[in-house]
Amino acid sequence: MTELNRQSEENEERIIEIEIERLRPFKEHPFQVKDDKEMFLLQESIEKYGILNPLRLAILATAEGRKFL
Numbered sequence: 001m002t003e004l005n006r007q008s009e010e011n012e013e014r015i016i017e018i019e020i021e022r023l024r025p026f027k028e029h030p031f032q033v034k035d036d037k038e039m040f041l042l043q044e045s046i047e048k049y050g051i052l053n054p055l056r057l058a059i060l061a062t063a064e065g066r067k068f069l
Contacts, residue, residue: 015054 033039 018057
């Protein structure tokens with residue numbers, strides 16, 4: 001396998017399932033999560049219809065381990 005092929009495979013998008021317990025807050029996240037009426041309505045919608053748009057994550061390797069953005 002050539003270096004170009006290896007890099008191409010590493011940058012390939014794919015769908016994987018990740019346990020919620022593995023996710024951690026991102027300190028530089030620009031949005032604030034509020035436990036308010038809108039959040040309650042979102043939770044109800046997810047329970048009723050499921051997640052309609054999958055979450056997209058970028059995985060960064062850091063000194064502390066992997067970070068999901």
